Amino acid sequence: GLVNTKELFKKAIAGKYAIPAYNFNNMEQLQAIIQACVETRSPVILQVSKGAREYANQTLLRYMAEGAVQYAKELGYEIPIVLHLDHGDSFETCKSCIDMGFSSVMIDGSHFPYEENIELTRRVVEYAHKYDVTVEGELGVLAGVEDEVVAEKTIYTRPEEVEDFVSRTGVDSLAIAIGTSHGANKFKPEQCERLPDGRLVPPPLRFDILEEIEKRIPGFPIVLHGSSSVPPQYVEIINKYGGALKDAVGIPEEQLRKAATSAVCKINIDSDGRLAMTAKIREILATKPAEFDPRKYLGPARAELKELYKHKIINVLGSDNKA
Ligand code: G3H
Ligand code: 13P
Ligand code: NA
Ligand code: ZN
Numbered sequence: 001g002l003v004n005t006k007e008l009f010k011k012a013i014a015g016k017y018a019i020p021a022y023n024f025n026n027m028e029q030l031q032a033i034i035q036a037c038v039e040t041r042s043p044v045i046l047q048v049s050k051g052a053r054e055y056a057n058q059t060l061l062r063y064m065a066e067g068a069v070q071y072a073k074e075l076g077y078e079i080p081i082v083l084h085l086d087h088g089d090s091f092e093t094c095k096s097c098i099d100m101g102f103s104s105v106m107i108d109g110s111h112f113p114y115e116e117n118i119e120l121t122r123r124v125v126e127y128a129h130k131y132d133v134t135v136e137g138e139l140g141v142l143a144g145v146e147d148e149v150v151a152e153k154t155i156y157t158r159p160e161e162v163e164d165f166v167s168r169t170g171v172d173s174l175a176i177a178i179g180t181s182h183g184a185n186k187f188k189p190e191q192c193e194r195l196p197d198g199r200l201v202p203p204p205l206r207f208d209i210l211e212e213i214e215k216r217i218p219g220f221p222i223v224l225h226g227s228s229s230v231p232p233q234y235v236e237i238i239n240k241y242g243g244a245l246k247d248a249v250g251i252p253e254e255q256l257r258k259a260a261t262s263a264v265c266k267i268n269i270d271s272d273g274r275l276a277m278t279a280k281i282r283e284i285l286a287t288k289p290a291e292f293d294p295r296k297y298l299g300p301a302r303a304e305l306k307e308l309y310k311h312k313i314i315n316v317l318g319s320d321n322k323a
Contacts, residue, residue, distance in 0.1 A: 001069060002103040003080045004134040005172060008043050009221035012265035017318035021045040022309060023086060023270035025052045027064065028302040034068050036309035038075040040320040045104070045266060047086040050093070062100050079323040087146070094124045098133050106175070110138035111149045114161065121169040129170070139165055140177030142226050144186065154179055159212035166217055173221035173266060176213060178206040180226035184248045184271050192249060199232060200249040205259065214263050222263045228271035229253045234279040241282035253316050260317050267317055273305055280304040
Protein backbone atom coordinates (compact mmCIF):
# COMPACT_ATOMS: atom_id res chain seq x y z
CA GLY A 1 0.00 0.00 0.00
CA LEU A 2 0.85 3.67 0.16
CA VAL A 3 3.48 4.73 2.71
CA ASN A 4 4.05 7.97 4.61
CA THR A 5 7.25 10.02 4.31
CA LYS A 6 8.92 9.09 7.60
CA GLU A 7 11.31 6.30 6.60
CA LEU A 8 11.90 7.79 3.15
CA PHE A 9 13.08 11.12 4.59
CA LYS A 10 15.29 9.45 7.19
CA LYS A 11 17.05 7.47 4.47
CA ALA A 12 17.24 10.45 2.10
CA ILE A 13 19.00 12.61 4.68
CA ALA A 14 21.43 9.85 5.62
CA GLY A 15 22.08 9.07 1.95
CA LYS A 16 22.34 12.74 0.85
CA TYR A 17 19.68 12.68 -1.85
CA ALA A 18 16.13 14.00 -2.31
CA ILE A 19 12.86 12.21 -3.10
CA PRO A 20 11.02 13.41 -6.21
CA ALA A 21 7.65 15.03 -5.46
CA TYR A 22 5.87 15.02 -8.81
CA ASN A 23 2.35 16.42 -9.27
CA PHE A 24 -0.25 14.45 -11.18
CA ASN A 25 -3.72 15.28 -12.52
CA ASN A 26 -4.39 12.49 -15.00
CA MET A 27 -3.54 8.95 -16.03
CA GLU A 28 -0.73 9.76 -18.45
CA GLN A 29 1.16 11.83 -15.87
CA LEU A 30 0.74 9.09 -13.28
CA GLN A 31 1.93 6.38 -15.67
CA ALA A 32 4.98 8.44 -16.65
CA ILE A 33 5.90 9.01 -13.00
CA ILE A 34 5.54 5.35 -12.04
CA GLN A 35 7.39 4.09 -15.12
CA ALA A 36 10.27 6.51 -14.47
CA CYS A 37 10.51 5.55 -10.80
CA VAL A 38 10.30 1.82 -11.42
CA GLU A 39 12.96 1.99 -14.15
CA THR A 40 15.32 3.97 -11.89
CA ARG A 41 14.25 2.19 -8.69
CA SER A 42 13.41 5.46 -6.97
CA PRO A 43 10.90 6.07 -4.19
CA VAL A 44 8.31 8.70 -5.12
CA ILE A 45 5.90 11.22 -3.66
CA LEU A 46 2.77 11.64 -5.79
CA GLN A 47 1.35 15.10 -5.19
CA VAL A 48 -2.24 16.19 -5.59
CA SER A 49 -2.91 19.93 -5.53
CA LYS A 50 -6.14 21.76 -4.85
CA GLY A 51 -6.32 22.38 -8.59
CA ALA A 52 -5.86 18.66 -9.25
CA ARG A 53 -8.67 17.77 -6.84
CA GLU A 54 -10.95 20.21 -8.64
CA TYR A 55 -9.88 19.04 -12.10
CA ALA A 56 -9.88 15.28 -11.64
CA ASN A 57 -11.82 14.53 -8.44
CA GLN A 58 -10.10 13.60 -5.18
CA THR A 59 -11.63 10.12 -4.95
CA LEU A 60 -10.51 9.20 -8.43
CA LEU A 61 -6.97 10.47 -7.82
CA ARG A 62 -6.75 8.60 -4.54
CA TYR A 63 -7.67 5.26 -6.12
CA MET A 64 -5.40 5.93 -9.09
CA ALA A 65 -2.53 6.30 -6.62
CA GLU A 66 -3.56 3.07 -4.89
CA GLY A 67 -3.66 1.42 -8.31
CA ALA A 68 -0.19 2.76 -9.00
CA VAL A 69 1.21 0.56 -6.21
CA GLN A 70 -0.04 -2.50 -8.10
CA TYR A 71 0.99 -1.02 -11.45
CA ALA A 72 4.60 -0.64 -10.22
CA LYS A 73 4.65 -4.31 -9.20
CA GLU A 74 3.35 -5.29 -12.62
CA LEU A 75 6.13 -3.27 -14.22
CA GLY A 76 8.53 -5.46 -12.29
CA TYR A 77 9.68 -3.63 -9.17
CA GLU A 78 7.95 -2.57 -5.98
CA ILE A 79 8.75 1.04 -5.02
CA PRO A 80 7.62 3.06 -1.98
CA ILE A 81 4.80 5.39 -3.07
CA VAL A 82 3.49 8.30 -0.99
CA LEU A 83 0.19 10.02 -1.80
CA HIS A 84 0.56 13.61 -0.63
CA LEU A 85 -1.80 16.59 -0.56
CA ASP A 86 0.10 19.55 -2.04
CA HIS A 87 -0.60 23.00 -0.53
CA GLY A 88 -3.48 22.02 1.73
CA ASP A 89 -5.28 25.29 2.45
CA SER A 90 -7.37 24.41 5.51
CA PHE A 91 -7.86 21.88 8.30
CA GLU A 92 -10.97 20.59 6.48
CA THR A 93 -9.12 19.92 3.21
CA CYS A 94 -6.37 18.06 5.06
CA LYS A 95 -8.91 16.05 7.09
CA SER A 96 -10.80 15.11 3.96
CA CYS A 97 -7.63 13.76 2.34
CA ILE A 98 -6.54 11.94 5.52
CA ASP A 99 -9.99 10.35 5.87
CA MET A 100 -9.82 9.21 2.26
CA GLY A 101 -6.47 7.48 2.56
CA PHE A 102 -3.76 9.98 1.61
CA SER A 103 -0.56 9.02 3.45
CA SER A 104 0.83 12.56 3.75
CA VAL A 105 -0.51 16.12 3.68
CA MET A 106 0.85 19.63 3.49
CA ILE A 107 -0.82 22.35 5.48
CA ASP A 108 0.33 25.61 3.96
CA GLY A 109 -0.17 28.29 6.59
CA SER A 110 2.83 30.26 5.36
CA HIS A 111 0.81 33.34 4.38
CA PHE A 112 -0.81 33.60 7.83
CA PRO A 113 0.73 35.43 10.77
CA TYR A 114 3.24 33.23 12.61
CA GLU A 115 1.06 32.25 15.59
CA GLU A 116 -1.91 31.44 13.31
CA ASN A 117 0.32 29.28 11.14
CA ILE A 118 1.46 27.40 14.25
CA GLU A 119 -2.08 26.89 15.55
CA LEU A 120 -3.45 25.65 12.19
CA THR A 121 -0.46 23.40 11.54
CA ARG A 122 -0.56 21.96 15.07
CA ARG A 123 -4.24 21.07 14.64
CA VAL A 124 -3.58 19.24 11.37
CA VAL A 125 -0.62 17.37 12.90
CA GLU A 126 -2.72 16.29 15.87
CA TYR A 127 -5.36 14.79 13.56
CA ALA A 128 -2.97 13.36 10.96
CA HIS A 129 -0.72 11.55 13.40
CA LYS A 130 -3.68 9.57 14.76
CA TYR A 131 -3.83 7.93 11.34
CA ASP A 132 -0.05 7.64 10.79
CA VAL A 133 -0.21 10.38 8.15
CA THR A 134 2.84 12.67 7.94
CA VAL A 135 2.54 16.46 7.73
CA GLU A 136 4.55 19.11 5.89
CA GLY A 137 4.37 22.71 7.15
CA GLU A 138 5.78 25.86 5.64
CA LEU A 139 7.60 28.95 6.86
CA GLY A 140 8.42 31.82 4.53
CA VAL A 141 6.63 32.81 1.31
CA LEU A 142 7.75 31.97 -2.21
CA ALA A 143 7.66 34.74 -4.80
CA GLY A 144 4.98 34.22 -7.44
CA VAL A 145 1.68 32.43 -7.02
CA GLU A 146 1.28 30.13 -4.04
CA ASP A 147 -2.13 28.95 -2.92
CA GLU A 148 -3.81 31.74 -4.87
CA VAL A 149 -1.76 34.23 -2.87
CA VAL A 150 0.49 36.30 -5.11
CA ALA A 151 3.73 37.51 -3.54
CA GLU A 152 5.83 40.16 -5.29
CA LYS A 153 9.02 39.15 -3.54
CA THR A 154 10.31 36.13 -1.66
CA ILE A 155 9.85 36.39 2.08
CA TYR A 156 12.82 34.24 3.05
CA THR A 157 12.33 31.77 5.88
CA ARG A 158 13.66 33.21 9.12
CA PRO A 159 16.09 30.66 10.57
CA GLU A 160 15.42 31.97 14.09
CA GLU A 161 11.80 30.72 13.80
CA VAL A 162 12.30 27.16 12.57
CA GLU A 163 13.13 25.43 15.85
CA ASP A 164 10.14 26.95 17.63
CA PHE A 165 7.86 26.13 14.68
CA VAL A 166 8.79 22.47 14.32
CA SER A 167 8.75 21.79 18.07
CA ARG A 168 5.43 23.52 18.70
CA THR A 169 3.62 22.06 15.68
CA GLY A 170 5.12 18.56 15.60
CA VAL A 171 5.42 18.63 11.79
CA ASP A 172 7.38 15.89 10.03
CA SER A 173 8.97 18.17 7.43
CA LEU A 174 9.33 21.88 6.73
CA ALA A 175 9.02 23.69 3.41
CA ILE A 176 11.23 26.78 3.27
CA ALA A 177 11.67 29.83 1.06
CA ILE A 178 15.27 30.34 -0.11
CA GLY A 179 14.57 31.82 -3.54
CA THR A 180 12.65 29.14 -5.45
CA SER A 181 9.28 30.06 -6.94
CA HIS A 182 6.30 28.41 -8.60
CA GLY A 183 5.56 28.31 -12.31
CA ALA A 184 7.57 28.85 -15.52
CA ASN A 185 8.40 32.52 -14.93
CA LYS A 186 10.17 32.33 -11.61
CA PHE A 187 11.98 35.63 -11.86
CA LYS A 188 11.38 38.92 -13.61
CA PRO A 189 13.93 39.56 -16.38
CA GLU A 190 15.24 42.57 -14.45
CA GLN A 191 16.15 40.27 -11.53
CA CYS A 192 18.30 38.15 -13.87
CA GLU A 193 21.49 38.48 -15.83
CA ARG A 194 20.89 38.19 -19.59
CA LEU A 195 23.41 36.10 -21.56
CA PRO A 196 24.42 37.07 -25.14
CA ASP A 197 22.12 34.32 -26.52
CA GLY A 198 19.19 35.93 -24.72
CA ARG A 199 18.94 33.36 -21.94
CA LEU A 200 18.23 34.56 -18.42
CA VAL A 201 20.43 33.61 -15.46
CA PRO A 202 18.45 33.89 -12.23
CA PRO A 203 19.84 35.00 -8.87
CA PRO A 204 21.29 32.02 -6.94
CA LEU A 205 19.37 30.26 -4.18
CA ARG A 206 20.18 31.44 -0.64
CA PHE A 207 22.27 28.51 0.54
CA ASP A 208 23.40 30.64 3.48
CA ILE A 209 19.82 30.59 4.83
CA LEU A 210 19.53 26.84 4.23
CA GLU A 211 22.77 26.27 6.18
CA GLU A 212 21.57 28.45 9.04
CA ILE A 213 18.29 26.47 9.15
CA GLU A 214 20.19 23.16 9.18
CA LYS A 215 22.23 24.38 12.14
CA ARG A 216 19.06 25.16 14.10
CA ILE A 217 17.27 21.87 13.35
CA PRO A 218 19.99 19.34 12.46
CA GLY A 219 18.77 16.34 10.49
CA PHE A 220 15.21 17.68 10.17
CA PRO A 221 13.63 17.04 6.73
CA ILE A 222 13.48 20.18 4.56
CA VAL A 223 11.28 20.61 1.46
CA LEU A 224 11.82 22.81 -1.58
CA HIS A 225 8.78 23.91 -3.57
CA GLY A 226 8.99 25.69 -6.91
CA SER A 227 11.95 23.63 -8.08
CA SER A 228 11.36 23.30 -11.81
CA SER A 229 14.30 24.26 -14.00
CA VAL A 230 12.25 25.30 -17.05
CA PRO A 231 14.43 23.55 -19.68
CA PRO A 232 15.04 25.96 -22.60
CA GLN A 233 14.63 23.18 -25.16
CA TYR A 234 10.98 22.70 -24.17
CA VAL A 235 10.29 26.44 -24.21
CA GLU A 236 11.85 26.58 -27.68
CA ILE A 237 9.71 23.75 -29.06
CA ILE A 238 6.55 25.22 -27.54
CA ASN A 239 7.23 28.63 -29.09
CA LYS A 240 8.32 27.09 -32.41
CA TYR A 241 4.93 25.39 -32.75
CA GLY A 242 2.69 28.31 -31.91
CA GLY A 243 3.23 28.77 -28.19
CA ALA A 244 3.80 32.11 -26.51
CA LEU A 245 6.03 31.61 -23.49
CA LYS A 246 8.02 34.75 -22.78
CA ASP A 247 11.01 35.14 -20.45
CA ALA A 248 10.47 31.71 -18.94
CA VAL A 249 13.14 30.96 -16.34
CA GLY A 250 13.66 28.30 -13.68
CA ILE A 251 16.10 27.10 -11.04
CA PRO A 252 19.38 25.79 -12.52
CA GLU A 253 19.69 22.04 -12.01
CA GLU A 254 23.17 22.22 -10.48
CA GLN A 255 21.76 24.27 -7.60
CA LEU A 256 19.06 21.69 -6.96
CA ARG A 257 21.66 18.93 -7.14
CA LYS A 258 23.60 20.71 -4.42
CA ALA A 259 20.43 21.20 -2.34
CA ALA A 260 19.62 17.49 -2.66
CA THR A 261 22.85 16.58 -0.83
CA SER A 262 21.73 18.64 2.21
CA ALA A 263 18.80 18.12 4.59
CA VAL A 264 16.54 18.95 1.65
CA CYS A 265 14.87 15.60 1.07
CA LYS A 266 11.76 16.47 -0.97
CA ILE A 267 11.95 18.53 -4.15
CA ASN A 268 8.70 19.57 -5.84
CA ILE A 269 8.55 19.56 -9.62
CA ASP A 270 5.38 20.24 -11.61
CA SER A 271 6.00 22.94 -14.22
CA ASP A 272 8.80 21.06 -16.02
CA GLY A 273 6.41 18.18 -16.62
CA ARG A 274 3.79 20.56 -17.98
CA LEU A 275 6.37 22.02 -20.37
CA ALA A 276 7.53 18.58 -21.55
CA MET A 277 3.99 17.41 -22.27
CA THR A 278 2.95 20.62 -23.95
CA ALA A 279 6.07 20.70 -26.13
CA LYS A 280 5.47 17.15 -27.38
CA ILE A 281 1.74 17.65 -27.97
CA ARG A 282 2.30 20.92 -29.84
CA GLU A 283 4.97 19.31 -31.98
CA ILE A 284 2.76 16.38 -32.94
CA LEU A 285 -0.35 18.43 -33.61
CA ALA A 286 1.69 20.77 -35.81
CA THR A 287 3.66 18.12 -37.70
CA LYS A 288 0.94 15.47 -38.02
CA PRO A 289 -2.17 17.54 -38.69
CA ALA A 290 -4.28 14.53 -39.73
CA GLU A 291 -3.84 12.84 -36.34
CA PHE A 292 -6.94 12.92 -34.15
CA ASP A 293 -6.58 9.94 -31.84
CA PRO A 294 -5.62 11.37 -28.41
CA ARG A 295 -3.43 8.33 -27.79
CA LYS A 296 -1.26 9.41 -30.72
CA TYR A 297 -0.24 12.62 -28.98
CA LEU A 298 -0.77 11.76 -25.32
CA GLY A 299 1.30 8.58 -25.73
CA PRO A 300 4.43 10.36 -27.00
CA ALA A 301 3.86 13.15 -24.43
CA ARG A 302 3.82 10.48 -21.73
CA ALA A 303 7.08 8.99 -23.08
CA GLU A 304 8.72 12.44 -23.05
CA LEU A 305 7.50 13.00 -19.51
CA LYS A 306 8.99 9.70 -18.39
CA GLU A 307 12.41 10.67 -19.78
CA LEU A 308 12.24 14.04 -17.98
CA TYR A 309 11.37 12.37 -14.67
CA LYS A 310 14.19 9.84 -15.06
CA HIS A 311 16.63 12.62 -15.84
CA LYS A 312 15.63 14.46 -12.65
CA ILE A 313 15.99 11.31 -10.55
CA ILE A 314 19.39 10.32 -11.94
CA ASN A 315 21.03 13.69 -12.58
CA VAL A 316 19.45 16.08 -10.06
CA LEU A 317 17.88 14.33 -7.07
CA GLY A 318 20.09 11.24 -6.79
CA SER A 319 17.19 9.03 -5.68
CA ASP A 320 17.92 6.25 -8.20
CA ASN A 321 18.53 2.79 -6.73
CA LYS A 322 17.21 3.93 -3.36
CA ALA A 323 13.96 1.96 -3.49
O1 G3H B 1 2.19 24.46 -6.29
C1 G3H B 1 1.59 24.43 -7.37
C2 G3H B 1 1.58 23.18 -8.16
O2 G3H B 1 2.37 23.33 -9.32
C3 G3H B 1 0.17 22.78 -8.49
O3 G3H B 1 -0.43 23.70 -9.33
O4 G3H B 1 -2.66 24.22 -8.30
O5 G3H B 1 -2.26 24.56 -10.77
O6 G3H B 1 -2.43 22.26 -9.81
P1 G3H B 1 -2.05 23.69 -9.56
P1 13P C 1 7.20 24.22 -9.97
O1 13P C 1 6.15 25.17 -10.45
O2 13P C 1 8.56 24.90 -9.93
O3 13P C 1 7.25 22.96 -10.72
O4 13P C 1 6.86 23.87 -8.43
C1 13P C 1 5.91 22.89 -8.11
C2 13P C 1 5.52 22.90 -6.67
O5 13P C 1 6.13 23.52 -5.81
C3 13P C 1 4.33 22.12 -6.28
O6 13P C 1 4.00 22.29 -4.95
NA1 NA D 1 18.94 15.51 0.90
ZN1 ZN E 1 4.48 24.25 -4.17
